[in-house]
Amino acid sequence: MQGFAYEAPSSLDALRARLAAAQGAGELTQVLAGGTDLLVQMKQGQRAPGLILDIKRVGETQALTVDGESLTIGASVPAAKAKAFPLVAEAFPGLAHAIDLIGSSQIQGRASLGGNLCNASPAGDTIPALIANGFEAQILTAGGLRTLPVEAFVTGVGKNALASGEVLLALKAPVPGPRSGDAYQRFTPRTEMDIAVVGVGARLTLDDAGVIASARIALGAVAPQAFLAEAAGAALVGTRGEPEALEAAAAAAMAAAKPISDKRGSADFRRRICGVLVKRVVAQALERCTTGGAK
C-alpha cells in the first residue's frame, strides 16, 4: 500500500474539524469503516489516499437504536452486530438476510452497511434491501446534517452523492407497522462467498382487508446502481399478489432493468433472472405480511 496518514477522531466535532482541514489542504481523504472494501482496493493500487480517517471511534457511527417510530443503524456498525439486533432480525428479516449474505463470518465481523452503501457496487447486497425498506442516509456536512433517500445516494458504479468533506453518519428507517413484510434474495452461481448476478429487495404492506396498500421493489446488479423499480411496485398495489399481479410486477421490473453482459452472466440472462427473483421475493414478503415477520 502506498503511504498515508492514519487518524481516528473520537467525536463528531473532531471528525468535522478534521474533514474541513483536509478539504482546505486538498488532502485526498478516504473514510475507513470496516476496511473490507477499502483495504483490498488500496492493496490492489486502485486507491491511494493521503489520509485515512477511521470513523469507528465516533459514537454516532456505532449507534444501533430504536426510538419509537424509527430504527437507526450507525454507518460503521459491523454486519455481525446489525443482523443480530432484535428489531432488525424481527421486523426487517429481508435486510437481515441481505446483511448475512456479505462475505464470510470474518468479513461480517468488520463490514458495515455504511461501507456497503458508500462503496456503491452495483451488486452491493444491502443496497436493494435498504431502498425497499425506505432507509434514508443521514449525512454529516460542514454546516450540519442533511438527509437523502438511499435510492438517491447511489449515483453510479462506485459513485455516491457525498460531496467532498461529507461523511455518511447513519441509516434511518421507519419501523414497519402491522401487516408488513420485507424480503431480499440474490442469484449467485455459488451459495457462499460470491457476488450477486441479480439482487432483489421488496417491502410490502397490506390494508386490513389483505389488499396490498404499498409496495417498494428495488433491483441490484442490473444497472450501474441499485434503484427503486416504481412501476413494479405500482403493479402490485390494489391486488392481493395473485399470480397475474406477480407476472405484471416481474414484467415491469424486467423492463426497468438495464443489465450488462459480463463473465457472470449475459444481459438477457440477468433480465430473466430478475423477473424470476421479483416473483419469489414478492411472494416471500407477502407471506411475512401475514405471518408477522421473521424467517
Add this chain to the structure above:
Amino acid sequence: MKVHVQTEVNGEAVEFLCDPTTTLLEVLRDNLGLRGSKEGCGTGDCGACSVELDGALACSCLILAAETQGRSVATAGLQCGVCTPGIVVAAKHLLEQDPNPTEEAVRYFLAGNLCRCTGYDKIIRAVLDAAAEMRGEAA
C-alpha cells in the same frame, strides 16, 4: 510518520511502533513473532489470518495495525497448518455463540476459511466433536 500503538494481544499488553500502512497481520507475525496467523490471500477471501478483535471475528490482513489502539486481539497459536489457526479462531467464535450447531451451520459459518487439503470433512467433524465435548457429552 510512525504510529505508536498500545494494545492487548492474547491477554498481554503489547506496544509497538508501525507505519500507518502496516496491517495487524504483519505486526502479529513480524513484530510480535506470533506466526500462527497466516497470509493466504491478503484480500479477505481465505480466512487463514482470522483473529478476534474486541471479540469480533475478522481477517487481520484487512485491519490496519493502527486501528487496534486500546483494543484486544486474540489469535490461535500453531506452528503448522496454513489454514488451521484461522479455523480454530473461527470455530471458537462459533461455538461461543452456538454450543450446539448443526453440521450445515458449521459448514456455512466456516465458508470463509479455505482449506486445500482435507475436503473439509475432518474439520467439520472436529468442530462438531469439540462442541459435543464442550457440552459435556461423550464425543
